[in-house]
Amino acid sequence: xxxxxxxxxxxxxxxxxxxxxxxxxxxxxxxxxxxxxxxxxxxxxxxxxxxxxxxxxxxxxxxxxxxxxxxxxxxxxxxxxxxxxxxxxxxxxxxxxxxxxxxxxxxxxxxxxxxxxxxxxxxxxxxxxxxxxxxxxxxxxxxxxxxxxxxxxxxxxxxxxxxxxxxxxxxxxxxxxxxxxxxxxxxxxxxxxxxxxxxxxxxxxxxx
Amino acid sequence: xxxxxxxxxxxxxxxxxxxxxxxxxxxxxxxxxxxxxxxxxxxxxxxxxxxxxxxxxxxxxxxxxxxxxxxxxxxxxxxxxxxxxxxxxxxxxxxxxxxxxxxxxxxxxxxxxxxxxxxxxxxxxxxxxxxxxxxxxxxxxxxxxxxxxxxxxxxxxxxxxxxxxxxxxxxxxxxxxxxxxxxxxxxxxxxxxxxxxxxxxxxxxxxxxxxxxxxxxxxxxxxxxxxxxxxxxxxxxxxxxxxxxxxxxxxxxxxxxxxxxxxxxxxxxxxxxxxxxxxxxxxxxxxxxxxxxxxxxxxxxxxxxxxxxxxxxxxxxxxxxxxxxxxxxxxxxxxxxxxxxxxxxxxxxxxxxxxxxxxxxxxxxxxxxxxxxxxxxxxxxxxxxxxxxxxxxxxxxxxxxxxxxxxxxxxxxxxxxxxxxxxxxxxxxxxxxxxxxxxxxxxxxxxxxxxxxxxxxxxxxxxxxxxxxxxxxxxxxxxxxxxxxxxxxxxxxxxxxxxxxxxxxxxxxxxxxxxxxxxxxxxxxxxxxxxxxxxxxxxxxxxxxxxxxxxxxxxxxxxxxxxxxxxxxxxxxxxxxxxxxxxxxxxxxxxxxxxxxxxxxxxxxxxxxxxxxxxxxxxxxxxxxxxxxxxxxxxxxxxxxxxxxxxxxxxxxxxxxxxxxxxxxxxxxxxxxxxxxxxxxxxxxxxxxxxxxxxxxxxxxxxxxxxxxxxxxxxxxxxxxxxxxxxxxxxxxxxxxxxxxxxxxxxxxxxxxxxxxxxxxxxxxxxxxxxxxxxxxx
Numbered sequence: 005x006x007x008x009x010x011x012x013x014x015x016x017x018x019x020x021x022x023x024x025x026x027x028x029x030x031x032x033x034x035x036x037x038x039x040x041x042x043x044x045x046x047x048x049x050x051x052x053x054x055x056x057x058x059x060x061x062x063x064x065x066x067x068x069x070x071x072x073x074x075x076x077x078x079x080x081x082x083x084x085x086x087x088x089x090x091x092x093x094x095x096x097x098x099x100x101x102x103x104x105x106x107x108x109x110x111x112x113x114x115x116x117x118x119x120x121x122x123x124x125x126x127x128x129x130x131x132x133x134x135x136x137x138x139x140x141x142x143x144x145x146x147x148x149x150x151x152x153x154x155x156x157x158x159x160x161x162x163x164x165x166x167x168x169x170x171x172x173x174x175x176x177x178x179x180x181x182x183x184x185x186x187x188x189x190x191x192x193x194x195x196x197x198x199x200x201x202x203x204x205x206x207x208x209x210x211x212x
Numbered sequence: 213x214x215x216x217x218x219x220x221x222x223x224x225x226x227x228x229x230x231x232x233x234x235x236x237x238x239x240x241x242x243x244x245x246x247x248x249x250x251x252x253x254x255x256x257x258x259x260x261x262x263x264x265x266x267x268x269x270x271x272x273x274x275x276x277x278x279x280x281x282x283x284x285x286x287x288x289x290x291x292x293x294x295x296x297x298x299x300x301x302x303x304x305x306x307x308x309x310x311x312x313x314x315x316x317x318x319x320x321x322x323x324x325x326x327x328x329x330x331x332x333x334x335x336x337x338x339x340x341x342x343x344x345x346x347x348x349x350x351x352x353x354x355x356x357x358x359x360x361x362x363x364x365x366x367x368x369x370x371x372x373x374x375x376x377x378x379x380x381x382x383x384x385x386x387x388x389x390x391x392x393x394x395x396x397x398x399x400x401x402x403x404x405x406x407x408x409x410x411x412x413x414x415x416x417x418x419x420x421x422x423x424x425x426x427x428x429x430x431x432x433x434x435x436x437x438x439x440x441x442x443x444x445x446x447x448x449x450x451x452x453x454x455x456x457x458x459x460x461x462x463x464x465x466x467x468x469x470x471x472x473x474x475x476x477x478x479x480x481x482x483x484x485x486x487x488x489x490x491x492x493x494x495x496x497x498x499x500x501x502x503x504x505x506x507x508x509x510x511x512x513x514x515x516x517x518x519x520x521x522x523x524x525x526x527x528x529x530x531x532x533x534x535x536x537x538x539x540x541x542x543x544x545x546x547x548x549x550x551x552x553x554x555x556x557x558x559x560x561x562x563x564x565x566x567x568x569x570x571x572x573x574x575x576x577x578x579x580x581x582x583x584x585x586x587x588x589x590x591x592x593x594x595x596x597x598x599x600x601x602x603x604x605x606x607x608x609x610x611x612x613x614x615x616x617x618x619x620x621x622x623x624x625x626x627x628x629x630x631x632x633x634x635x636x637x638x639x640x641x642x643x644x645x646x647x648x649x650x651x652x653x654x655x656x657x658x659x660x661x662x663x664x665x666x667x668x669x670x671x672x673x674x675x676x677x678x679x680x681x682x683x684x685x686x687x688x689x690x691x692x693x694x695x696x697x698x699x700x701x702x703x704x705x706x707x708x709x710x711x712x713x714x715x716x717x718x719x720x721x722x723x724x725x726x727x728x729x730x731x732x733x734x735x736x737x738x739x740x741x742x743x744x745x746x747x748x749x750x751x752x753x754x755x756x757x758x759x760x761x762x763x764x765x766x767x768x769x770x771x772x773x774x775x776x777x778x779x780x781x782x783x784x785x786x787x788x789x790x791x792x793x794x795x796x797x798x799x800x801x802x803x804x805x806x807x808x809x810x811x812x813x814x815x816x817x818x819x820x821x822x823x824x825x826x827x828x829x830x831x832x833x834x835x836x837x838x839x840x841x842x843x844x845x846x847x848x849x850x851x852x853x854x855x856x857x858x859x860x861x862x863x864x865x866x867x868x869x870x871x872x873x874x875x876x877x878x879x880x881x882x883x884x885x886x887x888x889x890x891x892x893x894x895x896x897x898x899x900x901x902x903x904x905x906x907x908x909x910x911x912x913x914x915x916x917x918x919x920x921x922x923x924x925x926x927x928x929x930x931x932x933x934x935x936x937x938x939x940x941x942x943x944x945x946x947x948x949x950x951x952x953x954x955x956x957x958x959x960x961x962x963x964x965x966x967x968x969x970x971x972x973x974x975x976x977x978x979x980x981x982x983x984x985x986x987x988x989x990x
Contacts, residue, residue: 010584017581025572032543032568039547040561043482046550053483053549054707057726057733059401066488069541076536083575084529088522090581095518110358144353145448147513147588151652156584158513161352162444165515167584178661182588182654184346186358187273190657 007177009134010094010169011154017090024079097168101136102129108139108146108159111188113179117208126195129171130204136168147182150196156182171198219719219750230751232316232795233719237323238302239619242612244327245294246686251334252286253679255279259658264672266659276658277344278337284347285367288466289374290330292604296469297322297381299611300409302619304385306710306717307403309394309726311798314387314813317752317790318380324759325377332763333370335771339363346656348459349430351441351451356434362770368431369766375424376762378416379824385413387817393804394709396728400493403708404479404486405611407493408472411500412465417820418504419461421827426454429835432930437920440835440930445842445923449514450835456507457831464503466600468496470563470607471538477560477610478542480706482549488541495534495541502531512583521580528578535571539564554704555629559610562637563603570598573648588655594647602640609636609685616689617703621715622696628688635681642674709733719750725800748798757786791948818968822975825938829979832934833986836927847924849989852917857908858988861901862980865939868897869977872970875953879963887966888953894973895950898943905936928987935983938976945969 006012043049104127105116115127129135139148139159146159148167157167171177179194199207220227231237259279262270271279301319305312313319336342341361345353353359389402389410402410429451432438440446475486486492508516508524542564551557573595576582586592616624647653650667653660660668702711712733713722724735761783768776799813808816840846849855875890909929912918917925949969952958958966 014581014585017579018576018585021576021579021582025575029568029572032540033565036543036546036561036564039543040551043547043549043551044553049548049550051484051549053705054479054485056702056705056707056712057709057728058707059396059728059731060485060489063485063489066491066541066544068544069488069491069537072540073533073537076533080529080533080575083579084526087525087529087579087581091522091525094581094584144358145350149585149588149654151585151589154585156513156587158448158515160448160514162447163449163515165513180654184277184350184656185353186344187277189277190273190654190659 006154007173007175008153008155008169008171010167011152013090013093014154017086020086021083024083028079094167097136097166098134101134101168103136103138104129106137106139106148106159107142108148108181108185108192109142110144110186111181111192113148113192113194119208121208126197128197128199128204128207130201131171131174131198133201134168134170136166138164138166140164144185145183146185146192148179149182150177150179152177153196158183171196174198174200227751229756230320230753232312232320232752232755233750234301234305234312234316234319235619235716235721237319238298238300240323241294241298241301241326242619244323244330245291245298248286248290248294248330249682252283252291253682255283255286257675257679259283260672260675262658263660263668265669266665271658273658274341274344277346277656278342280656281343281346282333282337282367285333285343285371286330288347288462288600289371290326290333292466292600292608293378294326295605295608295612296409296412296466299405299473299608299615300385300412300469303615303710304406304409305388305392306618306713306721307406307708308389308392308397309709309722309728309803310388310392311720311722311748311800313384314392314797314799315384315817316750316797317755317795318384318817320752320755321758322377322381322384324756325373325380325762328759328763329370329373329377331370332373332767333367335767336363336367336370339366339771343367348455349426349451350455351430351446351448354430354434354451355442357442365431365434366767366770368427368434369770372424372427372431373759373762373766375420375427378420379424379821382413382416382420382824383817383820385409386417386820387813389413390808391803391805391813391816392799394726394728395803396731397804399806400490401728404475404489404492405469405472405708408468408475408496411496412468415461415465415468415500415503417824418827419458419465421824422454422458422831423462425828425831425835426451426458428832428930428934429454432919432926436930437918438926438930439920439923440839440926443839443923446835446839449511449516449842450838452511452514453507453838454831454835456510457504460507460510461503463596463600464499466604467607468500470604470611471496473611473614474542474560474563474607475545476706476708477556477614478545479708480614480704481552481554481557481560482545483705483707484545484548486541487545487548488537492538492541495537498534499531499538502527502534506531506578509578509580509583512580513587525578525580529575532571532575532578539568539571554613555624555626555633556610556614556704558630558633559606559613559636562633563606563610566598566602566606566637566640570595570600570602574599586651589651590647590653590655591651593655594644594651597644597647601644606636606640612685614704615710616692617699618710618715618717620693620696621699622692623699623703624688624692624696628684632681632684632688635677635684639674639676639678639681643671643678644674646670646674720748720798728804749795752790752793752795754786754790754793757782758790761786788948814964814968815971818971822971825975829935829982832931833982836931836986839923839927843923852912852924853928853988854908854911855988857904858984861904862984864897864901864904865977865980868894868901869974871897872966872973876963876966876970879953879958879966880960882960884953884956884959887958887963888950888956891946891950891953891966895943895946898939898946901939902936902943905932932983932987935976935979938979942969942973942976945972 107114116122141159141161148159149156157165177196181192341363343364429440433441506528509528646667650664699715764775764779768779871890871893875887878886919929
């Protein structure tokens with residue numbers, strides 16, 4: 005199990021794509037290189053050379069190609085369906101989430117909790133409890149990204165986008181901005197600090 | 213050999229400044245795009261050095277953003293596409309048996325607009341700041357609030373000149389490929405390169421007006437104060453739709469000519485026609501159409517509607533099926549005959565190999581779920597460099613080697629060519645593959661996670677090797693110009709038509725008229741061909757002069773105001789000079805013209821141009837409807853605008869369409885004076901329209917309704933303002949027509965100019981017929 009539910013879903017989908025992609029790459033490249041070598045060395049080949057000015061003659065159905073198309077269609081359908089099932093999971097937040105408003109600005113992150121508590125740069129969150137981020141921006145287009153948690157969603161002025169996850173492992177996770185937003189874009193970082201429910205509670209209800 | 217006598221030698225500067233010969237212009241495009249390749253490459257090396265060690269301060273953050281932005285804009289818009297059009301310029305007329313492009317002067321105009329567009333864009337570096345918001349120009353970062361630099365305006369105007377260049381090219385290539393083919397050369401039998409160029413220009417026709425509309429929105433917000441991109445109702449999402457409706461087709465626009473080159477090289481190297489040729493052509497056509505239905509995958513993270521995102525996931529992943537068909541057909545073609553290895557073949561195969569990597573990783577980005585984490589990371593950077601540099605640029609480099617003997621008459625040094633190939637492939641993969649591994653790096657940052665440093669250092673080393681490898685090519689091409697072995701007509705023993713004439717071909721291209729009417733190439737009527745050749749014109753100073761005028765006028769707006777007036781004067785004089793110049797463009801009396809047998813060349817050109825205008829207004833009107841739908845309140849009809857102004861203007865404009873029809877009918881009936889009279893009536897009506905509009909705007913301004921007062925005001929002023937500019941341009945043309953009509957110029961033997969003007973005028977009227985209800989009545 006990975007550090008968060010979203011990371012779990014996204015990275016296992018990524019691995020599906022990577023496995024199928026690598027397989028396709030190896031087969032196609034292998035086939036191409038094999039035939040390249042073979043046909044560079046060939047002395048006798050079938051058919052006669054096309055002469056200057058000869059137009060393409062009509063040819064029969066390219067069966068090899070049609071079979072390949074059917075195969076790639078099968079791969080495509082697989083990839084689309086696995087995407088849809090991951091999406092369905094990612095886009096169905098549980099009802100009892102902790103709702104945190106994330107406001108991006110040049111150049112930092114502000115977090116507002118349901119009780120009005122507002123912090124800058126570092127958000128403390130409990131583990132083992134769904135957290136739903138409501139992401140927006142105060143100025144320009146940003147992207148709220150915590151790659152290690154499988155989180156990524158655009159922060160757009162005038163619009164609120166949501167993303168949810170359950171974090172399984174306590175720790176500090178780096179937030180970065182993934183959409184160019186001006187000279188401070190590279191240093192627009194923040195942290196998500198995941199702690200136990202009790203620790204979170206005492207922080208959340210306490211003054212600090 | 214009369215045509216040689218008045219043809220200027222290659223050493224003549226006048227030749228290169230005034231040429232309208234497609235081959236010369238091809239060479240100009242080639243040299244210029246390679247120059248911009250060096251500029252874009254140096255910018256890339258600058259930020260790659262910065263990335264190799266984030267602790268050094270080679271570029272500050274602002275400079276860094278300019279470098280990545282301009283690198284992207286230059287490489288996509290000023291290098292890859294123009295390099296493709298260098299080849300297309302040179303090769304397409306030869307492949308289809310044409311003497312030149314359909315409109316030789318317009319072709320020169322495309323080139324000069326491109327060059328001056330590039331110069332203007334680069335000048336912005338020497339002002340306060342070049343464009344710094346990424347090549348995707350995301351809003352609202354590009355608004356003057358967040359990017360308050362005059363250089364950004366200059367760069368935007370440079371891009372506007374480029375879109376003008378592209379539009380002119382599009383018109384030219386559509387008319388040429390449809391109207392100037394040799395007999396028997398059907399669309400299905402078109403050489404693969406020409407076919408891909410045809411699809412490319414058709415995509416350009418619908419994609420570039422969207423970029424132009426986008427530039428208009430940015431410029432209008434920045435210079436006039438409209439609020440399209442700064443308001444939350446428009447803003448980021450409006451820009452995303454407008455930009456990516458252009459942006460995604462654009463990536464196929466830069467790729468397709470390279471796919472055509474690769475097909476030609478494989479065919480020549482195996483001496484066989486492509487395997488599954490018809491299927492490949494169908495697959496390419498499907499990609500071209502689908503390219504307009506996948507833009508939403510660039511917006512997966514923006515929170516647009518869930519179902520729409522699923523549709524875009526399907527279209528984006530499914531577009532890989534026709535791509536698979538194309539690439540696999542290429543690979544199967546390699547196994548058809550004995551392969552003869554040459555530098556072009558190596559680059560073609562190398563391009564296929566790396567494109568496969570780029571294509572497979574592209575499927576990842578088509579998945580909405582994966583895009584949540586991948587968007588904005590180096591995964592995207594690695595992917596599109598594998599496709600656009602790998603498939604696109606390397607494919608075109610194959611074409612450069614392939615057609616170098618045709619262009620120069622000399623063979624390049626094959627050994628140096630292979631050394632270039634090996635170093636380029638090593639450099640390329642060392643540069644871009646580590647970026648996949650370091651994928652967690654955010655795009656466009658000078659500072660990143662320290663644990664990824666080693667991969668960025670490897671990439672920088674790869675970048676240096678990749679960049680230096682091109683010096684081998686430059687040296688090879690330069691050296692071989694003098695010292696290369698003579699190439700002969702057909703060094704590759706290829707079978708397409710460009711190899712059936714001299715290297716390089718003389719003006720007029722073929723010693724006789726090529727024809728495929730018997731299913732095989734024959735040459736007919738030598739004498740007639742020479743007779744035609746002597747008549748055709750190959751030089752005009754006006755394309756350069758018009759472009760220079762446009763350049764100076766635009767530079768007058770943002771670089772130095774003293775340039776404005778001279779620019780406008782040069783522009784006006786050269787436009788009139790252009791119209792008055794006697795220029796003979798050759799067209800064979802017969803040829804393969806399906807499906808436009810009955811539409812003459814100029815008419816087809818006009819229709820193509822108007823199609824691009826339809827798209828421009830389509831996007832502007834869509835932008836208006838978009839922000840209106842996103843707004844919670846909007847003034848009721850009659851509340852902000854006076855319906856009577858609109859109604860009067862509708863009446864005036866429709867009447868003026870009627871008078872143009874009467875002018876044409878009079879000219880056809882040879883009633884020359886009456887034709888002039890009706891044209892004059894049209895001018896009066898047009899002026900009345902403008903005057904009425906002036907009053908309407910003045911009243912609005914007096915009531916405090918200005919460009920910047922609200923979205924309803926912004927959309928009204930910009931959309932009807934662009935329309936008004938079209939009316940004004942039409943009136944200027946009309947003044948010229950009236951001047952000539954008054955001299956009795958238009959009669960039953962000479963009425964085409966009125967007809968062509970009529971198309972434009974009716975189009976402008978029809979646009980108003982849409983604008984009136986959209987803005988005044990609902």
